[in-house]
Structures are given as C-alpha cells and as structure tokens.
Amino acid sequence: xxxxxxxxxxxxxxxxxxxxxxxxxxxxxxxxxxxxxxxxxxxxxxxxxxxxxxxxxxxxxxxxxxxxxxxxxxxxxxxxxxxxxxxxxxxxxxxxxxxxxxxxxxxxxxxxxxxxxxxxxxxxxxxxxxxxxxxxxxxxxxxxxxxxxxxxxxxxxxxxxxxxxxxxxxxxxxxxxxxxxxxxxxxxxxxxxxxxxxxxxxxxxxxxxxxxxxxxxxxxxxxxxxxx
Amino acid sequence: xxxxxxxxxxxxxxxxxxxxxxxxxxxxxxxxxxxxxxxxxxxxxxxxxxxxxxxxxxxxxxxxxxxxxxxxxxxxxxxxxxxxxxxxxxxxxxxxxxxxxxxxxxxxxxxxxxxxxxxxxxxxxxxxxxxxxxxxxxxxxxxxxxxxxxxxxxxxxxxxxxxxxxxxxxxxxxxxxxxxxxxxxxxxxxxxxxxxxxxxxxxxxxxxxxxxxxxxxxxxxxxxxxxxxxxxxxxxxxxxxxxxxxxxxxxxxxxxxxxxxxxxxxxxxxxxxxxxxxxxxxxxxxxxxxxxxxxxxxxxxxxxxxxxxxxxxxxxxxxxxxxxxxxxxxxxxxxxxxxxxxxxxxxxxxxxxxxxxxxxxx
Numbered sequence: 394x395x396x397x398x399x400x401x402x403x404x405x406x407x408x409x410x411x412x413x414x415x416x417x418x419x420x421x422x423x424x425x426x427x428x429x430x431x432x433x434x435x436x437x438x439x440x441x442x443x444x445x446x447x448x449x450x451x452x453x454x455x456x457x458x459x460x461x462x463x464x465x466x467x468x469x470x471x472x473x474x475x476x477x478x479x480x481x482x483x484x485x486x487x488x489x490x491x492x493x494x495x496x497x498x499x500x501x502x503x504x505x506x507x508x509x510x511x512x513x514x515x516x517x518x519x520x521x522x523x524x525x526x527x528x529x530x531x532x533x534x535x536x537x538x539x540x541x542x543x544x545x546x547x548x549x550x551x552x553x554x555x556x557x558x559x560x561x562x563x564x565x566x567x568x569x570x571x572x573x574x575x576x577x578x579x580x581x582x583x584x585x586x587x588x589x590x591x592x593x594x595x596x597x598x599x600x601x602x603x604x605x606x607x608x609x610x611x612x613x614x615x616x617x618x619x620x621x
Numbered sequence: 622x623x624x625x626x627x628x629x630x631x632x633x634x635x636x637x638x639x640x641x642x643x644x645x646x647x648x649x650x651x652x653x654x655x656x657x658x659x660x661x662x663x664x665x666x667x668x669x670x671x672x673x674x675x676x677x678x679x680x681x682x683x684x685x686x687x688x689x690x691x692x693x694x695x696x697x698x699x700x701x702x703x704x705x706x707x708x709x710x711x712x713x714x715x716x717x718x719x720x721x722x723x724x725x726x727x728x729x730x731x732x733x734x735x736x737x738x739x740x741x742x743x744x745x746x747x748x749x750x751x752x753x754x755x756x757x758x759x760x761x762x763x764x765x766x767x768x769x770x771x772x773x774x775x776x777x778x779x780x781x782x783x784x785x786x787x788x789x790x791x792x793x794x795x796x797x798x799x800x801x802x803x804x805x806x807x808x809x810x811x812x813x814x815x816x817x818x819x820x821x822x823x824x825x826x827x828x829x830x831x832x833x834x835x836x837x838x839x840x841x842x843x844x845x846x847x848x849x850x851x852x853x854x855x856x857x858x859x860x861x862x863x864x865x866x867x868x869x870x871x872x873x874x875x876x877x878x879x880x881x882x883x884x885x886x887x888x889x890x891x892x893x894x895x896x897x898x899x900x901x902x903x904x905x906x907x908x909x910x911x912x913x914x915x916x917x918x919x920x921x922x923x924x925x926x927x928x929x930x931x932x933x934x935x936x937x938x939x940x941x942x943x944x945x946x947x948x949x950x951x952x953x954x955x956x957x958x959x960x961x962x963x964x965x966x967x968x969x970x971x972x973x974x975x976x977x978x979x980x981x982x983x
Contacts, residue, residue: 510706512702512706513706513708513709515665515667515693516700516702516706516708517708517719518666518667518692518693518694519665519666519667519693519694519696519698519699519700519766519769520694520719520720520723520765520766520769521694521697521720521723521724521769522694522719522720522723523692523694526723530719531708531710534710535709535710614710
C-alpha cells in the first residue's frame with residue numbers, strides 16, 4: 394500500500410514529532426510551572442519570549458536556527474566537536490519542531506498548574522514531603538490532563554511543521570523530508586497528485602489517533618482525580 | 622508546650638503575637654482577619670516571621686536570632702485545614718499513607734489501626750475524596766495529619782465548612798483525640814461555642830495582636846473582652862461536674878464550687894467534667910430569695926465589682942464560692958437595689974438560657 398519511500402517519510406515524521414515532544418517536555422514543564430507559580434522581574438518579557446515561535450513566521454524561526462545552529466553558527470560550532478549536529482539532519486528537524494511546539498505545550502501546562510490549589514502543595518509539605526517530592530507526587534499528577542492536552546497540541550504542531558524545518562534543515566529525502574515536506578514535494582511534481590493525496594490522508598489519520606490518545610489520557614486522569 | 626513570640630509582616634497586614642501555653646488544647650480565637658490563620662501558618666512553617674521564636678514540645682522550629690527556620694516538612698506538625706485539602710487524585714488510603722510513609726518507621730508513634738478505628742475510617746479507605754461527605758473528608762484529613770506522627774496538631778477552623786450535626790460529630794472526635802492520644806492541639810476558631818467546649822488555654826486575637834491569653838475559664842469570664850468575644854457577648858464560664866439527671870423533666874444538675882446549676886439535659890455521665898457558659902444578660906439579681914418564680918437557679922452570691930459604664934447597661938461581677946459570674950443589668954437597677962461591693966445577693970439564671978451549645982465537655 395505504501396512504498397518504501399513513503400514508509401520512510403511516515404516513520405521519519407513520527408520520529409521527529411516524538412523527539413520534538415519528548416525534547417520540549419522537561420523544559421516545558423519547568424517553564425510552565427515557573428510562569429504559573431512565581432512572580433519575578435521581567436516575567437512579561439520572559440512570557441513573550443516563550444510565545445515568540447507562536448507569533449513569528451516559521452521561516453524566521455528556521456532562519457534563526459540556521460544562523461545559531463548551522464555548522465559555523467555560534468552554538469552549532471560549539472556542539473559539532475561533541476558530535477552533536479543539527480544542520481541538515483533529522484535531529485535538526487526535531488529541534489525545529491520542538492521549538493515550534495513549545496509555546497503550545499507551555500500554555501496548556503501553565504493553565505493546568507494554575508488551576509491546582511497551591512494549598513494542596515502546602516498540605517503535602519506539612520506531611521513531610523520536600524518541594525521536589527511534592528511536585529512529583531501532587532502537582533504533576535494533578536496536571537496530567539493539561540499535560541496530555543499540551544503534549545497533543547505540541548505533537549500535532551511537530552507533525553505539521555513545515556516552514557522552520559525546510560529553512561533550517563532543507564528537504565532531504567530519508568533525512569529531513571517529513572510528511573508536510575513530502576506532500577509539498579509531490580505537489581511540485583506533475584502527475585503526483587495521487588501520492589500527495591495519500592500522504593495527506595495519512596496525516597489526517599495520524600492526527601486523529603493522537604487526538605484519541607490524548608482524550609483517553611485526560612479521561613483516565615479525570616476519572617482518578619475529579620474534584621468533588 | 623507551645624511557645625510563640627513572633628512578628629510577621631505581610632503585604633497589608635502586620636502581626637505581633639506572643640503566648641506560651643502548656644495545655645492539651647490551645648485555642649486561637651478571633652474574628653476572620655484577626656491573624657489566627659497566619660499565626661498557625663507560621664507555626665507550620667508556611668509563613669516566615671520577620672523576627673521571633675517558635676517552639677513546640679521543647680523543639681525550636683524557628684528562631685530568627687539563631688537563624689533557625691525549619692522547612693515545613695521538617696517541623697512534624699500535623700495541619701488540618703479548613704477545607705480538608707485531601708489530595709484529589711489519591712484514594713483515602715493513599716491520602717492516609719502520604720505522611721506516614723515519609724517518616725522512618727522508628728519515628729512513628731501513632732498507631733495506625735487505632736487512628737483508623739478512632740476516626741471510623743475503615744469503610745472509607747478505598748474511596749476517592751470527591752465521593753466523601755464534608756464530615757468524612759474532615760475525618761480523613763485529621764487521620765492523615767495524625768498518621769504523620771506530629772508533635773502538635775494544628776486545626777484551622779476544621780468545622781467551618783460543616784453543618785451542625787457534622788460539627789458535633791467532629792468536635793467529639795477532637796475530644797477523643799485529646800483524651801486518647803495526649804497530643805497537644807492548637808485549635809483555630811471564630812466560633813465561641815467551639816472554643817468554650819474545647820479550649821483549656823485561650824488566645825484571643827484581634828487585628829494582628831493578642832488581646833488576651835490565659836486559661837480559658839479566666840479569659841472567657843473577662844468582661845473587658847466582650848467586643849472581641851463577639852456574638853456570644855459577655856458572660857462567664859463555670860467549671861462543673863455532672864451531679865444527677867432528672868429523667869422525668871429532662872434536666873441535669875451540675876455541681877460547681879459554690880453551688881448547683883440546673884440545665885436542660887446534658888448528654889454526659891454523672892461525675893464527668895463539663896463547662897457551662899452563662900451570658901451576662903441571662904443573669905438577674907435579687908436582694909432576697911424570690912419565691913414563686915419560674916427561674917430554676919437561684920444562687921446566693923456576693924457582689925465583687927460594678928462596672929463603671931455610663932450608659933443604660935452595667936455589668937455586675939458576682940462570686941459564688943470561688944466561681945465568678947457576671948450579671949448584666951440596667952444602671953437603674955444597680956441604683957434601686959443599692960448594689961455595692963461585698964453586698965450579698967441572689968443571682969437568678971433561667972435553666973433554659975443555658976442551652977446545649979453553651980455546655981461543653983471539659
């Protein structure tokens with residue numbers, strides 16, 4: 394049903410999206426928690442910076458990544474001797490996807506953290522739990538619905554990421570050619586509409602599966618944690 | 622022993638409080654906004670005082686001059702919050718486990734089966750907090766705090782969100798804890814009936830300051846505190862024991878130092894200590910023992926002091942044996958009866974004015 398090349402596109406897309414989400418999660422959770430719980434000078438500016446990928450043209454983000462993480466860029470040249478290369482690699486596609494999906498993850502998580510009564514955390518402290526334990530046994534479990542929603546939005550954004558990816562890591566079949574890039578390529582080739590349609594339908598199916606998985610997670614945690 | 626001497630600065634609130642109490646139940650009493658909760662939060666380590674010292678059971682939890690400020694998780698205080706604050710994602714069992722598991726087995730001195738039995742939690746263990754009633758939630762919250770083997774139990778208005786029957790139920794549990802576990806309790810409330818029933822030591826707070834502190838019986842009888850004691854208004858507390866029950870009329874006779882008091886049926890066994898609060902306005906004064914009146918309690922008393930109020934109403938302090946009683950009468954009556962210090966009189970108290978709410982188990 395799918396050719397080997399098309400399979401490669403699908404698995405690469407899933408790989409990029411998975412690492413995009415996995416890569417944004419730790420920092421996203423930390424940033425969302427800080428924004429939800431603490432006030433500090435420059436918070437508005439910090440918040441705006443986090444949201445930048447949401448409002449900038451993706452091409453601009455891709456160009457910034459190219460400048461910073463390119464082989465001769467200030468960060469890229471530092472990481473290259475360590476064997477970490479993003480430019481024109483699938484890892485670069487994952488990085489671009491992670492950055493584009495990051496604000497969506499943070500927004501959903503921040504709302505979830507804000508809706509948790511901070512006195513529950515204080516109650517846990519008085520019962521003998523240190524701040525880290527409180528976070529992992531009370532705060533994070535209560536934020537699961539927000540985490541699921543944020544991770545889904547982030548995943549979908551990663552799966553659909555086009556502009557930043559093509560600008561940063563180009564459109565290399567088998568390395569950086571994800572679903573949107575492949576679809577775009579087929580639309581540029583005369584008589585390849587059928588392939589473009591096939592991949593488009595596949596995109597729809599993948600998105601629906603992700604949506605269902607997230608719904609399931611939310612419902613499961615609701616069943617466990619509904620407020621009375 | 623609970624020792625507190627702190628100054629706390631919040632954004633728009635300044636609190637200075639100092640008291641030391643060696644009593645089973647210390648009550649912090651005051652209107653909302655008086656600083657009671659802030660003070661309890663300081664004991665728990667949730668609010669950092671600007672200066673001062675806090676010690677519980679001989680253990681220093683905070684001492685600004687020695688730069689001691691134990692983290693809340695190191696203080697070993699059991700905190701029962703107004704709304705219970707059970708962890709909504711955990712079962713009752715897991716809520717109870719939370720603090721207990723964090724404590725090394727060697728430091729646990731609270732017996733789990735006993736607490737579960739005492740609070741009647743057995744049937745609730747598998748349930749989720751959102752399926753519990755208000756009273757059940759509060760019982761679980763008390764159990765959760767106890768199982769962390771605290772050195773002191775802090776209870777912040779634990780009855781505020783409950784209806785009257787649940788209040789009575791939890792109050793009875795608090796008394797059980799005091800008697801069974803010998804754990805000091807700091808009880809925060811703005812309800813005088815709870816404080817009258819429970820407190821051994823009373824700290825009255827107003828606008829961030831301690832306006833009175835001392836044995837509950839003394840503080841509750843002070844008429845200068847009437848503005849702070851609020852809707853129950855001025856009155857006195859009598860420490861008594863149940864003497865006899867009159868089943869036919871549904872009355873109970875309480876014996877106290879100086880006499881006897883007849884009140885509507887009190888649900889306690891003869892010999893049990895109780896406290897009765899008598900409002901000053903429910904006490905009237907006669908020069909001779911009146912005959913043919915419906916009043917059940919006519920007590921020979923001596924005038925101690927007469928208030929110097931200029932309005933229509935004057936508070937007259939009497940004593941019956943070693944027990945102090947305040948009567949609120951008109952200034953006209955004081956003049957007509959020529960009341961003066963040392964004058965023997967009869968204090969009259971209607972039995973029905975001492976309702977169930979004003980009698981508590983001591």
